[in-house]
Amino acid sequence: MSKQLLEHVYREASRGNTQPLLDALAEDVQWTIIGSTELSGVYRGKHEVTSGLLARLRARLATPVAFTFERFIADGEYVVMQARGQATAVTGLAYDNTYCIVARIVDSQIREMTDYIDTELITRALFA
Numbered sequence: 001m002s003k004q005l006l007e008h009v010y011r012e013a014s015r016g017n018t019q020p021l022l023d024a025l026a027e028d029v030q031w032t033i034i035g036s037t038e039l040s041g042v043y044r045g046k047h048e049v050t051s052g053l054l055a056r057l058r059a060r061l062a063t064p065v066a067f068t069f070e071r072f073i074a075d076g077e078y079v080v081m082q083a084r085g086q087a088t089a090v091t092g093l094a095y096d097n098t099y100c101i102v103a104r105i106v107d108s109q110i111r112e113m114t115d116y117i118d119t120e121l122i123t124r125a126l127f128a
Contacts (some may be wrong), residue, residue: 002105026109035119060126
């Protein structure tokens with residue numbers, strides 16, 4: 001069930017529909033973006049994730065990130081998603097990133113997310 005939830009929210013996000021993701025986030029979610037980019041850090045709580053991380057990311061993208069899934073691996077509460085994403089940044093540059101996302105899902109709610117991504121690409125494409 002957890003693998004299907006994560007795939008569903010990212011498939012919908014690929015279409016520009018973030019509502020399933022927002023609906024799946026626990027109120028006390030913790031979302032970590034690795035590295036030291038302008039988006040990196042730990043976002044605590046649904047409000048901070050939506051207004052801090054997701055709103056800032058949306059403001060830097062001209063198109064939604066279209067995900068191509070490589071694999072989902074589940075173990076207990078944890079689901080790992082490996083994927084590639086393609087988008088265009090507001091800078092006009094391609095934002096084609098590689099993702100390894102580790103999610104902890106409890107009772108059909110995303111409690112934790114950690115994004116392992118190409119942080120140099122975030123800086124170069126989104127904040128050039």
